Amino acid sequence: MTESAIAIVTCFGVWALVHSVLASPAAKRWARRTVGTRYLRWYRLAFNAVAAITLLPVLALVPLLPGRMLYVISWPWRRVTLAGQVLAFLALLWSLMQTNPLHFAGISQLSSNDATGSTSLEVRGFYCYVRHPLYLFSTIAIWLTPYMTTNLAALYAAMTLYFYLGSIPEEHKLLLEFGDAYARYRARVPRFLPRLRPCKPMDEQEKRAV
Secondary structure, rough: OHHHHHHHHHHHOOOHHHHHHOOHHHHHHHHHHHOHHHOOHHHHHHHOOOOOHHHHHHHHHHHHOOEEEEEEEOHHHHHHHHHHHHHHHHHHHHHOOOOOHHHHOOOOHHHHHOOOOOOOOOOOHHHOOOOOOHHHHEEEEEHOEEEEEEEHHHHHHHHHHHHHHHHHHHHHHHHHHHHHHHHHHHHHHOOOOOOOOHHHHHHHHHOOOO
16 A cells, blocks of 8 residues: 555656756756747647646556555535535636636637737735635645545645645746746745735736737
């Protein structure tokens, strides 16, 4: 069972490493030199497709490898966890809609003159309270699973660690892209633990279009 958990963490770690490398500015510069700007507009869409497809075998290890049950939440408390998961998924979907979902998926880049599909820095909704609501609500959703096995715990722990560590290079890219606007945003909005205060959208002077 310990071997199964180690295998899952290792495989997810390899996936996360490849995912991070492909998302790096260096990989995009290499793609620009290799295929040219004309085809670079496909990079984000291909990146998402590769990430999803290569993650499936890692997820398949959870039921395939031997493990043991850690706990099962019984009724009526299971209703609480399931309700929490539903709310977390709805909040995740809402946060995704606030990121320009077509750009996030890599679709808007296909018809844009700018191969990167860059946008201005927009801060609204959950992004007024926490810088990474997608990671936050994903973490809440997975850990509210009403049953837990050793394999699931290993996967969820690896995913949670990746959400935190993966946000570091992501923020570095955003700082390069939006400059002082993102630096000011980062200074007043926490990374993962929301600060419950009135939402203050950024005004036009704080935005920096790319």
